[in-house]
Amino acid sequence: MSNYSLNIIMKSSKKFSRNKQEKINLIYDTFFKLILKQGYHKTSTNHVAKSAKISIGTIYKYFPKGKIDIIRRYFEKSMETFLDSQQLSNMNDENVRDLLNHFVLDLFENHKKNKGYNLALRSAIQSDKILHDVHKEKIFHFFKELVQKLRKSNENFKQISEKKLVDVFIFMYNLVNAILYHHLSIMELFDTDDKFIDYLSDLVAFSLQYYFKT
Amino acid sequence: MSNYSLNIIMKSSKKFSRNKQEKINLIYDTFFKLILKQGYHKTSTNHVAKSAKISIGTIYKYFPKGKIDIIRRYFEKSMETFLDSQQLSNMNDENVRDLLNHFVLDLFENHKKNKGYNLALRSAIQSDKILHDVHKEKIFHFFKELVQKLRKSNENFKQISEKKLVDVFIFMYNLVNAILYHHLSIMELFDTDDKFIDYLSDLVAFSLQYYFKT
Amino acid sequence: MSNYSLNIIMKSSKKFSRNKQEKINLIYDTFFKLILKQGYHKTSTNHVAKSAKISIGTIYKYFPKGKIDIIRRYFEKSMETFLDSQQLSNMNDENVRDLLNHFVLDLFENHKKNKGYNLALRSAIQSDKILHDVHKEKIFHFFKELVQKLRKSNENFKQISEKKLVDVFIFMYNLVNAILYHHLSIMELFDTDDKFIDYLSDLVAFSLQYYFKT
Amino acid sequence: MSNYSLNIIMKSSKKFSRNKQEKINLIYDTFFKLILKQGYHKTSTNHVAKSAKISIGTIYKYFPKGKIDIIRRYFEKSMETFLDSQQLSNMNDENVRDLLNHFVLDLFENHKKNKGYNLALRSAIQSDKILHDVHKEKIFHFFKELVQKLRKSNENFKQISEKKLVDVFIFMYNLVNAILYHHLSIMELFDTDDKFIDYLSDLVAFSLQYYFKT
DNA sequence: AATGAATGAGAATTCATTCAT
DNA sequence: TATGAATGAATTCTCATTCAT
Numbered sequence: 083m084s085n086y087s088l089n090i091i092m093k094s095s096k097k098f099s100r101n102k103q104e105k106i107n108l109i110y111d112t113f114f115k116l117i118l119k120q121g122y123h124k125t126s127t128n129h130v131a132k133s134a135k136i137s138i139g140t141i142y143k144y145f146p147k148g149k150i151d152i153i154r155r156y157f158e159k160s161m162e163t164f165l166d167s168q169q170l171s172n173m174n175d176e177n178v179r180d181l182l183n184h185f186v187l188d189l190f191e192n193h194k195k196n197k198g199y200n201l202a203l204r205s206a207i208q209s210d211k212i213l214h215d216v217h218k219e220k221i222f223h224f225f226k227e228l229v230q231k232l233r234k235s236n237e238n239f240k241q242i243s244e245k246k247l248v249d250v251f252i253f254m255y256n257l258v259n260a261i262l263y264h265h266l267s268i269m270e271l272f273d274t275d276d277k278f279i280d281y282l283s284d285l286v287a288f289s290l291q292y293y294f295k296t
Numbered sequence: 297m298s299n300y301s302l303n304i305i306m307k308s309s310k311k312f313s314r315n316k317q318e319k320i321n322l323i324y325d326t327f328f329k330l331i332l333k334q335g336y337h338k339t340s341t342n343h344v345a346k347s348a349k350i351s352i353g354t355i356y357k358y359f360p361k362g363k364i365d366i367i368r369r370y371f372e373k374s375m376e377t378f379l380d381s382q383q384l385s386n387m388n389d390e391n392v393r394d395l396l397n398h399f400v401l402d403l404f405e406n407h408k409k410n411k412g413y414n415l416a417l418r419s420a421i422q423s424d425k426i427l428h429d430v431h432k433e434k435i436f437h438f439f440k441e442l443v444q445k446l447r448k449s450n451e452n453f454k455q456i457s458e459k460k461l462v463d464v465f466i467f468m469y470n471l472v473n474a475i476l477y478h479h480l481s482i483m484e485l486f487d488t489d490d491k492f493i494d495y496l497s498d499l500v501a502f503s504l505q506y507y508f509k510t
Numbered sequence: 511m512s513n514y515s516l517n518i519i520m521k522s523s524k525k526f527s528r529n530k531q532e533k534i535n536l537i538y539d540t541f542f543k544l545i546l547k548q549g550y551h552k553t554s555t556n557h558v559a560k561s562a563k564i565s566i567g568t569i570y571k572y573f574p575k576g577k578i579d580i581i582r583r584y585f586e587k588s589m590e591t592f593l594d595s596q597q598l599s600n601m602n603d604e605n606v607r608d609l610l611n612h613f614v615l616d617l618f619e620n621h622k623k624n625k626g627y628n629l630a631l632r633s634a635i636q637s638d639k640i641l642h643d644v645h646k647e648k649i650f651h652f653f654k655e656l657v658q659k660l661r662k663s664n665e666n667f668k669q670i671s672e673k674k675l676v677d678v679f680i681f682m683y684n685l686v687n688a689i690l691y692h693h694l695s696i697m698e699l700f701d702t703d704d705k706f707i708d709y710l711s712d713l714v715a716f717s718l719q720y721y722f723k724t
Numbered sequence: 725m726s727n728y729s730l731n732i733i734m735k736s737s738k739k740f741s742r743n744k745q746e747k748i749n750l751i752y753d754t755f756f757k758l759i760l761k762q763g764y765h766k767t768s769t770n771h772v773a774k775s776a777k778i779s780i781g782t783i784y785k786y787f788p789k790g791k792i793d794i795i796r797r798y799f800e801k802s803m804e805t806f807l808d809s810q811q812l813s814n815m816n817d818e819n820v821r822d823l824l825n826h827f828v829l830d831l832f833e834n835h836k837k838n839k840g841y842n843l844a845l846r847s848a849i850q851s852d853k854i855l856h857d858v859h860k861e862k863i864f865h866f867f868k869e870l871v872q873k874l875r876k877s878n879e880n881f882k883q884i885s886e887k888k889l890v891d892v893f894i895f896m897y898n899l900v901n902a903i904l905y906h907h908l909s910i911m912e913l914f915d916t917d918d919k920f921i922d923y924l925s926d927l928v929a930f931s932l933q934y935y936f937k938t
Numbered sequence: 939a940a941t942g943a944a945t946g947a948g949a950a951t952t953c954a955t956t957c958a959t
Numbered sequence: 960t961a962t963g964a965a966t967g968a969a970t971t972c973t974c975a976t977t978c979a980t
Contacts (some may be wrong), residue, residue, distance in 0.1 A: 121423025123337040126953050137962040138955085148954060201422055207482060208415055209335025218483055256485055260478030261471065268421060269432055269470050281506060288502045292495060316943075340970055351945045352972085362971065549851025551765040554974050565941040566976085576975060629850055635910060636843055637763025646911055684913055688906030689899065696849060697860055697898050709934060716930045720923060744964080768949050779966045780951085790950060 106144055108134050113152050114198030122205035125149075153206045154213060156199055161224050164188065170228070171235040179287065186258055186282045190275070193262040200263060225251040250293055254286055261285075320358050322348050327366050328412030336419035339363075367420045368427060370413055375438050378402065384442070385449040393501065400472055400496045404489070407476040415481055439465040464507055468500055475499075534572055536562050541580050542626030550633035553577075581634045582641060584627055589652050592616065598656070599663040607715065614686055614710045618703075621690040628691060653679040678721055682714055689713075748786050750776050755794050756840030764847035767791075795848045796855060798841055803866050806830065812870070813877040821929065828900055828924045832917070835904040843909055867893040892935055896928055903927075 112134035116125040127148050131138040145151035165188060173181050193200055207214045229247045232239040239247060265271045265278065272278040326348040330339040341362050345352040359365035379402060387395050407414055421428045443461045446453045453461060479485045479492065486492040540562035544553040555576050559566040573579035593616060601609050621628055635642045657675045660667045667675060693699045693706065700706035754776040758767040769790050773780040787793035807830060815823050835842055849856045871889045874881045881889060907913045907920065914920035 123419075124423050127955085128953065131963085138964095139957090139962050140960090142955070143961080204482065205335075205337070205419060205422070208331075208419065209338045221483070252483075253485060256478060256483050257475065260474045260482070260485075263478070264470060264474030268418065268474070269435070269466075271467060271470055271474075277510070281503075284506060285499070285503070289495075289499070292498060296491070319943090341972085342970070345946095353945055353974085354943080356972065357943070360972090551847075552851050555976085556974065559942085566943095567941050567978090568939085570976070571939075632910065633763075633765070633847060633850070636759075636847065637766045649911070680911075681913060684906060684911050685903065688902045688910070688913075691906070692898060692902030696846065696902070697863070697894075699895060699898055699902075705938070709931075712934060713927070713931070717923075717927070720926060724919070747964090769951085770949070773967095781953085781966055782964080784951065785964070788951095 102144075105136060105140060108136065109141055109144065109152060110156055110199075113149075114156075114196065114202065116198070117202050118198040122202050149202075150206060150210055150213060153199070153202050154216065157203060157217065157220065160192070160196070160199070161220055164192070164224070165228065170232055173232075173236055173238055175238070179283070182286050182290070183279075183283045185254065186279055186286060189255070189258045189262060190279055190282070193259075193266055197266055201267060204263065221252060221255065222248070225255070250290065253293060254289065257289060258282060258286065316358075319350060319354060322350065323355055323358065323366060324370055324413075327363070328370075328410065328416065330412070331416050332412040336416050363416075364420060364424055364427060367413070367416050368430065371417060371431065371434070374406070374410065374413070375434055378406070378438070379442065384446055387446075387450060387452060389452070393497070396500050396504075397493075397497045399468065400493060400500060403469070403472045403476060404493055404496070407473075407480055411480055414477055418477065435466060435469065436462070439469070464504065467507060468503070471503060472496060472500065530572075533564060533568060536564065537569055537572065537580060538584055538627075541577070542584075542624065542630065544626070545630050546626040550630050577630075578634060578638055578641060581627070581630050582644065585631060585645065585648065588620070588624070588627075589648055592620070592652070593656065598660055601660075601664055601666055603666070607711075610714050610718070611707075611711045613682065614707060614714060617683070617686045617690060618707055618710070621687075621694055625694055629695060632691065649680060649683065650676070653683070678718065681721060682717070685717060686710060686714065744786075747778060747782060750778065751783055751786065751794060752798055752841075755791075756798075756838065756844065758840070759844050760840040764844050791844075792848055792852055792855060795841070795844050796858065799845060799859065799862070802834070802838070802841070803862055806834070806866070807870065812874055815874075815878060815880055817880070821925070824928050824932075825921075825925045827896065828921055828928060831897070831900045831904060832921055832924070835901075835908055839908055842905055846905065863894060863897065864890070867897070892932065895935060896931065899931060900924055900928065 109130065113125065113130050116129060116133060127141055128138055131141055142148065145155070165185070169184060170181060203217070207217060225248050226244075229239070229244055229251065233244060233247070242250075261271065261282065272281060323344060327339065327344050330343055330347060341355050342352055345355055355366075356362065359369065379399070383398065384395060417431070421431060439462050440458075443453070443458055443465065447458060447461070456464075475485065475496065486495060537558065541553065541558050544557060544561060555569055556566055559569055570576065573583065593613070597612065598609060631645070635645060653676050654672075657667070657672055657679065661672060661675070670678075689699065689710065700709060751772060755767065755772045758771055758775060769783055770780055773783055784790065787797065807827070811826060812823060845859070849859060867890050868886075871881070871886055871893065875886060875889070884892075903913065903924065914923060
């Protein structure tokens with residue numbers, strides 16, 4: 083086989099796979115953009131198809147159960163890229179506060195960037211018990227794995243039991259998410275982002291102390 | 297047991313029964329109960345009618361715009377019975393903490409009792425800009441009036457500007473609501489109510505200090 | 511029995527019967543006014559009741575079959591007051607044209623005053639075969655009786671057969687109604703009433719000649 | 725026999741059949757046929773779907789606003805095929821009368837063939853101000869363009885001002901339509917079509933003279 | 939007699955999902 | 960594979976009519 087034809091095959095296969103991922107991203111973007119504009123339940127799959135200029139069949143090819151699949155798979159994807167355990171491993175008594183800030187900032191950016199998705203997730207959780215459970219399960223899993231990694235590489239973490247650490251991470255995660263969601267989608271708590279992040283970091287620090295006291 | 301549930305059990309032989317207020321309450325109860333079970337979007341007006349054993353026409357008689365009207369009017373009603381300004385007027389340096397506890401408890405009870413409504417409110421706000429604005433407006437109004445009353449009858453409140461006081465009340469209201477909603481509808485933050493309320497009260501106290509520092 | 515108590519009885523009974531007729535007229539007026547504003551099928555009996563500030567029960571008391579009854583009975587009533595046979599009886603070769611004018615004017619005034627009713631009648635006729643037939647029948651009857659009266663009192667009319675006379679009256683009636691309805695409800699044919707009436711009178715005269723030629 | 729009726733008879737075993745234009749025609753035919761039978765208001769979109777043996781979704785795919793869209797688009801379509809300006813261009817003093825006959829006949833055939841549509845149009849115009857205005861506007865436009873073409877190609881038409889010519893065409897169009905509608909849908913004016921067409925042609929000729937006198 | 943709450947069939951419309959091309 | 964026409968159950972909402980008060 084000549085180099086040339088090989089090239090074509092590789093190119094086309096590459097191009098195809100990129101097309102596939104691009105289409106999936108296009109669906110994500112369009113779906114969450116529309117939700118932001120008109121709310122979750124007014125955003126239909128047909129709507130998404132028209133707005134993204136792809137066919138409804140394509141959406142169902144990649145997401146056979148429709149909207150719920152889009153949300154589920156985006157959730158999985160977003161958990162994969164969340165938090166860099168490398169940084170956390172370097173935690174010591176001096177930089178705890180920096181790491182909390184980092185944690186808060188990470189969630190804050192995520193919420194701002196994915197406002198539509200966060201709306202969708204909450205809406206979908208209400209009407210889909212399975213998603214609700216999967217969601218909890220995944221979060222639990224994620225933090226369990228994270229904690230296990232951290233306890234391997236950092237002495238500070240070893241002094242706290244695995245269970246307790248997982249609990250505290252999940253607690254912080256929920257706390258910050260709760261407030262971020264309310265701030266972005268229901269009613270603003272602060273008028274500038276900086277003030278808000280500052281407050282959240284302090285709040286998390288306070289809650290951490292509270293949590294370990296009890 | 298309320299009168300209308302009794303009515304259902306006794307199943308009067310009359311084709312038409314007339315008890316306006318009871319029917320309205322029955323609609324509220326049924327609607328929010330169903331939302332709890334299956335989520336806001338999957339709870340249709342026909343569903344409510346069938347489950348409440350009244351006709352769909354009756355629902356539209358009392359709530360001409362359907363679901364959105366049920367939520368709007370329940371919201372208005374619930375704001376009317378929220379917080380007793382009498383108690384707040386007696387605030388002094390010694391009982392501030394008691395009052396915060398009271399505030400938190402009030403909201404906590406409300407959320408537990410009206411979980412379905414709280415789900416509905418958040419869902420509806422996403423897809424109904426008008427409700428979103430009305431909701432904000434009402435909260436602002438409510439706390440403005442409350443603050444004006446408090447500043448008339450209590451010296452402690454006079455030392456803080458009206459605007460600042462309104463802001464701080466709305467802030468506390470939002471903060472507690474955000475966490476309560478997440479705890480009850482997305483993922484639990486504490487395993488017992490007592491711990492949770494304790495935490496919330498401390499959190500509010502902390503946030504208050506933070507708020508006045510800045 | 512004293513004069514006084516008699517007075518009360520008579521008064522009240524009179525008042526009652528006047529109330530009844532007033533209510534019926536109120537229903538007519540409100541119904542046709544609403545039709546004018548929003549079209550026939552968007553005008554519901556409930557609507558009429560609310561707008562007229564009477565109860566829906568009252569409407570069904572006087573008009574047991576609802577809208578269709580209102581139209582039917584108004585149609586009957588309007589035929590009773592249409593055309594004064596006295597005037598027609600005085601017809602002779604000189605004043606034929608005046609009588610045609612009178613005929614046209616009568617219908618014209620009726621249409622302008624009862625535009626809502628005329629819309630309703632046409633709408634109702636489409637979906638109610640019975641009304642359609644009743645309507646035709648009544649018109650036939652009305653003109654038959656008119657013609658019989660006229661042939662008794664006026665020599666000119668005797669020279670034409672009863673059937674032919676009835677036909678010609680119905681023809682004129684239909685012709686003028688068709689054009690009036692279109693002019694008022696679909697698209698104007700003339701920009702002033704005077705021009706329009708003039709045209710109609712000439713048209714009727716022309717059609718009459720045409721009719722008798724064939 | 726048209727293709728789609730054939731299709732129905734043959735009852736293909738396929739669940740989905742695809743023939744866009746035929747489906748649109750089938751919707752037109754079924755809708756207007758049902759209106760003829762039971763009147764405009766009683767003919768629902770669901771009715772049409774069932775009667776045409778297509779799904780309700782298909783109707784809303786082609787006519788997103790339902791009934792009103794069917795009427796609007798049929799009206800547009802029917803104006804496109806109305807009157808052949810070629811023939812009118814050849815008008816001279818000798819064949820005016822022929823052309824009037826042609827005009828009348830064209831409208832007559834249209835009304836007979838599209839009786840259901842004509843009922844629907846008149847009903848819809850009453851409750852839809854937009855359709856009412858669009859309808860007027862389209863007619864005005866149509867005759868304006870026609871007149872401009874005629875004045876370019878025929879000397880006889882140049883002697884009359886454009887405005888006057890447009891007015892006279894619209895006047896004739898309305899006059900004939902008014903009478904045709906009444907004859908077909910309310911009450912017959914003549915017992916045979918021939919007599920009726922004869923009368924209408926004479927009437928138009930008379931009205932034309934009348935119109936130019938004033 | 940008068941009222942108007944209550945009924946429920948049915949109309950308009952949406953939307954997740956399937957399947958022929 | 961990709962497309963999008965087609966489906967039809969489900970939803971919102973209206974309205975003629977009945978009946979308890």
